[in-house]
Amino acid sequence: MxxxxxxxxxxxxxxxxxxxxxxxxxxxxxxxxxxxxxxxAPTEYRCYVPECEPKPGVIRSPEEWSPEWSQWALPNDTQCRRRAPNSHTCLPTSFDNNTIACDQFVYQQGSSIVGEFGLAxxxxxxxxxxxxxxxxxxxxxxxxxxxxxxxxxxxxxxxxxxxxxxxxxxxxxxxxxxxxxxxxxxxxxxxxxxxxxxxxxxxxxxxxxxxxxxxxxxxxxxxxxxxxxxxxxxxxxxxxxxxxxxxxxxxxxxxxxWLLPESARWLLTRGRLAEAIELVKQAASWNKLPVPEESLEQLLHPQKNDKIEAEETVFTALCK
Structure with missing residues (x-):
């Protein structure tokens, strides 16, 4: 064919x-x-509020992630700012309506680099x-x-x-x-x-x-x-x-x-004809197909102007 x-x-x-x-x-x-x-991957985070929680890091429980005090300590429109404290307690009166930028964060999960490297x-x-x-x-x-x-x-x-x-x-x-x-x-x-x-x-x-x-x-x-x-x-x-x-x-x-065969075409371009012929014969043996002697002869003595044609001939013979 x-x-x-x-x-x-x-x-x-x-x-x-x-x-x-x-x-x-x-x-x-x-x-x-x-x-x-x-x-x-994106990771949910919010500001760490030192007046209301012990330490920053990863918080997994829903109760700690959305505690009651978040209603008065955290604004609803941003994750990067928190309400300014006016005391060291965690009461509704301990925060005013002004906001300040957060310097620490807590994360809902630690499976990505966002939480570990602090990319909030x-x-x-x-x-x-x-x-x-x-x-x-x-x-x-x-x-x-x-x-x-x-x-x-x-x-x-x-x-x-x-x-x-x-x-x-x-x-x-x-x-x-x-x-x-x-x-x-x-x-x-x-x-x-x-x-x-x-x-x-x-x-x-x-x-x-x-x-x-x-x-x-x-x-x-x-x-x-x-x-x-x-x-x-x-x-x-x-x-x-x-x-x-x-x-x-x-x-x-x-x-x-030791396991993967090299490309016989690449071996041909590098002039390593003996290795290429050996691989062609191995492939033919695995596929239970004969390799025509004329194809091997062309492979051993390629003409300068039809080198590519000789390569195609041996591969066509192998896969025919």
């Missing part, structure tokens, strides 16, 4: 094995890619986390793209995935907002290119004509990873614990240099 039918019939056990191996890093990047939506009434700091994440993506794509072309698709995938895991674990130990922002940037720079690297590797074993199939195969674990993000956030109820559970599985990618 030729064209689309040939590539479609080329899906076999070798490509299925590749898809399964790529499923893990893609699933993890699905969870890491939007983690800031939960780790920097500073919404721009919370949303800046997402901005920094997107900036990291802009840096990551050309950087890991260069790495992928220079050292291989597999190397880019392993470096990107493990890099995100290392920085993500370190992020869970940050003690300040500034350190968290820096960790978010470095994590994104390291890990944002896992999916592009996996997609390119899948395409180069399936063929350009199978872009939709590659998107479907890798889109499933990507969506599953995004769903697991919300589930893990619900179960842990702590952004630090979430990070310490979610990121260590990425270290399994350290095994991928």
């Amino acid at each position: 030729a064209g689309e039918e040939a590539w479609w019939s080329g899906w076999g056990r070798w490509q299925a094995r590749l898809a399964l191996l790529l499923g893990l890093p893609v699933l993890l990047t699905g969870a890491y890619g939007t983690n800031y939506v939960f780790l920097a 009434c500073e919404e721009w700091k919370r949303t800046l986390v997402g901005t920094v994440h997107n900036v990291g993506m802009l840096i990551s794509l050309p950087l890991i793209g260069w790495l992928s072309d220079r050292y291989g698709r597999r190397a880019a995938l392993v470096v990107s995935g493990c890099g995100a895991g290392i920085v993500g674990v370190c992020k869970s130990f940050t003690s300040s907002y500034g350190a968290y922002l820096l960790a978010e940037l470095l994590e994104t720079v390291a890990g944002a290119s896992v999916y592009p690297a996996a997609f390119v590797l899948m395409i180069e074993w399936l063929g350009v004509e199978q872009r939709i199939l590659a998107s479907l195969v890798l889109g499933l674990p990507l969506s599953l990873g995004a769903a697991s993000l919300s589930l893990l956030d619900y179960l842990t109820d702590s952004w630090r614990l979430w990070a310490r559970i979610a990121y260590p599985p990425s270290f399994l990618l350290l095994l991928y240099p």
Whole structure:
């Protein structure tokens, strides 16, 4: 067969094995890619009133969150100001109608960085986390793209995935907002290119004509990873614990240099013909298909003007 039918019939056990191996890093990047939506999620807060409550922090019980004294100590139209006290007691007569800016806050939950780093009434700091994440993506794509072309698709995938895991674990130990922002940037720079690297590797074993199939195969674990993000956030109820559970599985990618096959197309472009031929033969063996000798001969002795054509011939033979 030729064209689309040939590539479609080329899906076999070798490509299925590749898809399964790529499923893990893609699933993890699905969870890491939007983690800031939960780790920097909006959190309800109000002013801390020292005349009426013992200390600031996280308050979980409804009685402490909306006590009776809030009627006269807290205005209804703002979360960032409280009524000015005229004594150190907590009576209705202890506060007047003037308001003052709050210098401390209490939070309804502590599962995100908002409560821990004291981001009440500073919404721009919370949303800046997402901005920094997107900036990291802009840096990551050309950087890991260069790495992928220079050292291989597999190397880019392993470096990107493990890099995100290392920085993500370190992020869970940050003690300040500034350190968290820096960790978010470095994590994104390291890990944002896992999916592009996996997609390119899948395409180069399936063929350009199978872009939709590659998107479907890798889109499933990507969506599953995004769903697991919300589930893990619900179960842990702590952004630090979430990070310490979610990121260590990425270290399994350290095994991928021995498990994941490199792109034979990339090996061809680097002149590593013997390795490319060995991989082609392995793929043919897995798919129980013969590789025509003339295709291997063209691979071993490519002509300068038809190098790309020789590559297409061997891959078409493999997946026919």
